[in-house]
Amino acid sequence: MTDARLARQIAFLLEIDGLKSVLRQSHLIDLSRRENDAEHSWHLAMLAVVLGEYATEEVDQAKVIRMLLIHDLVEVYAGDTFLYDTRGVAEQEERERAAADRLFPQLPDDQAVALRRLWDEFEERRTPDARFARALDRVQPLLLNFYTRGASWRAHRVTKAQVLARRQLIEDGSPALWEYIQVMIDEAVRRGYLLP
Amino acid sequence: MTDARLARQIAFLLEIDGLKSVLRQSHLIDLSRRENDAEHSWHLAMLAVVLGEYATEEVDQAKVIRMLLIHDLVEVYAGDTFLYDTRGVAEQEERERAAADRLFPQLPDDQAVALRRLWDEFEERRTPDARFARALDRVQPLLLNFYTRGASWRAHRVTKAQVLARRQLIEDGSPALWEYIQVMIDEAVRRGYLLP
Numbered sequence A, B: 001m002t003d004a005r006l007a008r009q010i011a012f013l014l015e016i017d018g019l020k021s022v023l024r025q026s027h028l029i030d031l032s033r034r035e036n037d038a039e040h041s042w043h044l045a046m047l048a049v050v051l052g053e054y055a056t057e058e059v060d061q062a063k064v065i066r067m068l069l070i071h072d073l074v075e076v077y078a079g080d081t082f083l084y085d086t087r088g089v090a091e092q093e094e095r096e097r098a099a100a101d102r103l104f105p106q107l108p109d110d111q112a113v114a115l116r117r118l119w120d121e122f123e124e125r126r127t128p129d130a131r132f133a134r135a136l137d138r139v140q141p142l143l144l145n146f147y148t149r150g151a152s153w154r155a156h157r158v159t160k161a162q163v164l165a166r167r168q169l170i171e172d173g174s175p176a177l178w179e180y181i182q183v184m185i186d187e188a189v190r191r192g193y194l195l196p
């Protein structure tokens, strides 16, 4: 425990343990409880492993996975913002940027810079990798919602129009997945999971 | 939802949602509850992102991360086996192999073969990538244990000798991390987290 670099890295890895306690609005498929950010990040990385072939443009899978693993780290300080919470979403950017300024510098400088750059790339979605990662980040909660019979949609009285208003991120990153999701959304309305 | 390949991939991604409900013996740092396999897998992938420089031999980081993301998938059927449960560990291999035979073929053939191969590689630890991944899989619960003042060690009356008996996996994958962990184990005994 004498190496200062390793000690900082370990301290960072302990700090982000807090992500396991940041609850999201999505429910687990078995409806036993709500999902947390750490599980969500793992599940997204698995989506990247399995669904990589549906990216609009060729992507660097390894980078997409790293991006998804770290994309929610800032929520260890900033908390989760529900997609359909309009006020929360407005302040979210500032809150998350402040959290990033606080979190990443806890790593040794080279890693702090590298992870911050990766997080910024995800946020700015100017690269194919970021656009695909962002699409998966939208697809996963839709899947959980549909397969829990709209548990969080119904709790928040979400409408089809609200879901469609956020379609662009999915469409940009993966037209194929958007096509699939579109059918699912219509089916969700038919089944009463989602308000028309 | 008409594309059969995509439908199989989505079904697999929903099936592995069950990993979020497989509890391990480790406790979260804040001691609020026990950790589950999905969170553990995410945390391990983050260890691979941050601690890659300590691998014995040069590793393919992307592959190590993929390996760690999927290494516990079989526990969706086989459940978690506590490291110090001698009887459980003896039957574990067979149980997990049966679970792998059941789980991976739910994916399209090409992906079933690729993920099974990756899982086998982790299990057999014949490559530097697998040895480093296995070392991280041992290091993470030790960290959680130490920083929860030995919560699961104390619950199971684990001794230093029991921990040391399993040192080889860490030493093989990362002598530098083993050196750090060794100091931590002695400190754990001094503090009464671990029986001498």
Ligand SMILES: [Ca+2]
Pocket (backbone or CB within 6 Å): B072, B080, B081
């Ligand atoms: Ca395990």
